[in-house]
Amino acid sequence: MSLILKQIRKSYRQPEGDRLPVLGIDHFELARGEQAALIGSSGGGKTTLLNIISGILVPDSGEVIVDGRNIVSMAEVVRDRYRASRIGIVFQTFNLLPAFTALENVLLGMTFSGRAVNRSFAVELLERVGLGHRLHHRPPRLSVGEQQRVAVARSLANRPVLLLADEPTANVDPANQSLILNLIRDTCKDHQVSLLMVTHSMEAATQFDRVDRLNEFNQPQLCTTGATS
């Protein structure tokens, strides 16, 4: 299994002082190389869930097991490094660092994993997403679709086991939407990477073999053993 979620509870503190439960997921699994689309309504906790899986957020309780290890119990430094080496992330917008060229953005993805930076693999990835001729362009000089393709290349830079995509096509035109989606799915297939894409649009999800609905298995509830955030 690439990903197993166990008894995840997450709530946010509200301005009034009480807590707003956002997530209550008893069990969720993603097999190695499996691709799943997760559909949820706006404000349904999709981004919160991805942040918990990537270790950016810590759940109030529960276990997030990525590639066999529970990242919730890790020290933050270890979790950061683990994220760098096991998980790739593609956001909806503003994925790239404007000070760096397309190639440098991909290399940056390799910098924090603790492994040696592999430049030829970075070039190969950019070529794979059709940007072999844009290696030295900086993000402001790239179209939104091209930026998103660089982000896809970068998310795979450390040969992760799991790729998380948060509405990766919401900001691109319909023609590019399927192109980018296919790109993500094909490259994940090539590299044996599990893919979890969250979206609120059915349209983007239809291509996926596995489509889950977040509100079907998510029963937001407060954690009984004391909340952290």
Added chain:
Amino acid sequence: MNLLLIAWKNLLQRRLASALTALSIGLGVMLMVLVLVISGAVETAFTQRSIGYDLIVGPKGSDLQLVLSAVYRIQPPIENLPAMYLDELQADRRVVTAVPLAFGDVTQEGGFPIVGTTTEYFENDYLPGQKFEFGKGGSRIDQLFEAIIGADVARQNGWTLGSTFPILHGGAEGSLHDEEFTVVAVLAPTGTANDRTVFLNLESFYAIDGHEKPVDEIEKRLRDFYAADQDRLDQALAELDDYRQQLRNEEANGVAAVSPRAMQEVTAVLVKTRPETPFDAISLSAELQKGFQAMAVNPIRPIQRLMTNVIGNVQKALVVMTGLIILVSGVSIFVSIYNSMSDRRREIAVMRSLGAGRHHVFGIILAESALLCTGGAAMGWLTGHGVAVLASPWLIRRTGLLISPWTVSPWELTLFPALAVLGILVGFLPAMTAYRTNVADALNQ
């Protein structure tokens, strides 16, 4: 990619703000380097023992002016002493050597000070234990209208052996004397005021037409000078009466008058006393202190006084001021980086999502400010010394100050660690902001 490179790229991203803040640091450092180079030169010029003599004897007046004019040749002379007094000094048993100097004129070309003296000047050490060396020519100015020139004079005026030049009288609004002098020797560089001095045979000084003062003026001065020494005064007045007689005879019969010793003057006398009895210098000096119109000055003391009382404090004030400028530049770096932080929250969050730890983003921001500080300082340091190199010929010409533009003062050695610390200090708060960034929130922006 390492953190330093990432920091560098981030700086390039905001290149205008980065360049301006680095520039302000650089300017501060440049000013500090210049202050240090110049004050270092002032200090070495004025604290080393300035000449190879024990005393400078001159007319009563400011001891500082006597040293600045006789040794550094950057002040007009006070007044003159009767040449008869030189003879007295030379006869004194405590005196080993007494070398006369007559000055107050400058060359028409280049405005170099002219000093009339004797060959003895070149036989004595110019600094303790340092003998004059001659780049070209002989080592004597025994004949009338012979001149020995310093290395800078030769270089700047393009004079060499056999060159001739007229001299300009300091007193008489730039009128040229008729006589031409001939260069018979060029001194090797000494790093002292001798390098930009033109030395003339002293006798030719007296021989220059119009250089001689009216007999009545000389008489008045001798009466002042020897007011307490009736014997010498009588002797001098007798010589003057005789000379008046000769002058009348010259007018009437064309028999050339020969000016007597009483008519001759020197501006200062450099005195060496017997080394085995150092008390001689003190007793001579004390004697003159009480006595009439002359004084004997220890060549170092007035300068040391000037150094500690005035120059030293000015120098400290300047160093402190340039230090403050650097500090203010440090604050501008802080403002620049701190202001950029709110725009960069999202960038920091993206880096964190790529697996960068808190310590990574902290380090990147800190590296940015350290790079700005040390980079700006390096540029300022180089331009400071570069300006010193370019300005040194001008400075020598204007002030006689021999600067060594690449000498690194101990203060400067602390400059780079200090600036690295400054960079860390001003970068700390922004780096802390980066460290504390809430990634999930920032990603949602």
